[in-house]
Amino acid sequence: MFEILSKEILAQSITKFVVRAPYVARKHKAGNFVILRVNDHGERIPLTIVDSDPGEGTITIIAQTIGKTTKLLSLQVKGDFLLDVAGPLGNPTPIHDYGTVVCIGGGVGTAEVYPIAKALKAAGNKLVTIVGARTKDLVILENELREISDEFVVTTDDGSYGMKGLVTNALGNFLKKSGSVQGVYAIGPIIMMKAVSDFTKPLGLKTFVSLNPIMMDGTGMCGACRVSIGGETKFACVDGPEFDGHLVDFEELMTRNRSYMDLEKVSLERFNGEPAGHECRTGAKEAANA
Ligand SMILES: Cc1cc2nc3c(=O)[nH]c(=O)nc-3n(C[C@H](O)[C@H](O)[C@H](O)COP(=O)(O)OP(=O)(O)OC[C@H]3O[C@@H](n4cnc5c(N)ncnc54)[C@H](O)[C@@H]3O)c2cc1C
Ligand code: FES
Known part of the structure; x- marks a missing residue:
């Protein structure tokens, strides 16, 4: 426990x-x-x-x-x-002093990119961090990331905080003014990781993404987390979760993650619908804490 x-x-x-x-x-x-x-x-x-x-x-x-x-x-x-x-x-992120690296977090992906950003900074890299959120209230870990970053940018979709726009706009701005970047780490919604990878591919800019397929055992045995990387089948739990963004089949990942959407919806509805005090199989905690 x-x-x-x-x-x-x-x-x-x-x-x-x-x-x-x-x-x-x-x-x-x-x-x-x-x-x-x-x-x-x-x-x-x-x-x-x-x-x-x-x-x-x-x-x-x-x-x-x-x-x-x-x-x-x-x-x-x-x-x-x-x-x-x-x-x-999962495999730890390879951490070295590459030079200048850009870490991009979208939504709760900001929490996932934080340990990587921290380790890259500690290894001596110049750290540029871009945090994207739909709106100001959803920006997380701002102080923690600001503190370790050499440059820090927030973007919001609605312009309520920082730069109005997407993380790819902020990345584009940074590349225009700075030139040389040795690696990009992007973690967030699949659509965001795809957008960053599509943006950096023609520039030949090495880009790593951390994939979030459905997982069960996490030890390479069940196959739930199967992803296609450069045409090869990989299991995100043991071969990843980090992969070269330019090789990921994002469309397949999005389709696979939607496989159980109807059941997941029913499951959440049932969970929310339990009458207060009912001893449900998912745990009676919610009644006590409601
Ligand atoms: C390696 C890895 C690390 C992760 N780290 C974090 C983290 O630090 N913080 C965090 O909040 N989440 C993280 N996730 C995602 C998290 O595991 C899922 O959000 C969670 O499993 C959803 O469970 P649920 O029962 O609440 O929702 P479900 O009922 O399973 O799903 C609800 C909805 O979310 C979508 N969904 C389901 N699974 C995922 C998924 N894996 N990713 C994105 N959308 C999904 C479904 O399509 C569905 O519409 C990570 C996923 C992986 C694979
Ligand atoms: S979660 Fe089962 S193989 Fe990866």
Whole structure:
């Protein structure tokens, strides 16, 4: 059992948890994720390890509430226990001093790019960070990223904060004025990672994306996380989650992620519809915390 030591609401539907998980904290490297179950009737969901403190034996995870399990997770409070936290999983991001790198986070992907940005900065790179969100209230980890970045730009779709526009506009502006960039790391909605990869491909600018297919076991056995990279089948959990963005079949990934949409909707509706106090199979916590 893995105790929740703190909980913080970062933005509407985005929650940060610090969880006691000493073995995971000891082995964590940037780019790793965990697969967790909230309770013994719950499904397994992958979440990036945003930060870790091996001394304290803690890891930080940040989750956006989009379906049943992330909703259930969002209802947990300090002092509750998560049933399993398996990890660290996935290949760590190769970290070297490349020169100048641009880290781009879209929405909750900002939390996922943060550990990579931090490690790249610590390795000596000049770090340019671009954070994109639909609107001001959804910008997360601004202070943390500003602090480690040599240049920092926020873009919002509605212009309510920072530059109005998309992260690709900000990347274009930076490339125009600066010239030389050795690598781009883009994490966020699939459509955003595709847009960044399409933008950088003709420029020959190496671009890495972290893929978020549906995962189950996280150990390369179930095949749920199958993705096509340069025409080859890979499993994101053991071969990734980070891949060369110019080789990813994003259309296939979007189609596969939509496979269970109807069932996921029903599952969330049932979860939301449980009468208060009902002892449901997904955990009765929501009634207590409502
Ligand atoms: C390696 C990896 C790391 C991740 N890290 C984070 C993280 O740090 N923070 C975070 O908030 N999320 C992260 N995700 C995504 C997270 O795992 C999903 O949002 C979660 O599994 C959804 O579960 P659910 O039951 O709440 O929603 P579901 O009911 O499963 O899905 C609800 C809706 O979201 C869509 N969806 C389902 N799975 C995914 C997915 N994997 N990615 C995007 N959309 C999806 C569905 O199409 C559906 O419409 C990560 C995914 C991977 C593979
Ligand atoms: S999650 Fe099962 S093979 Fe990757």
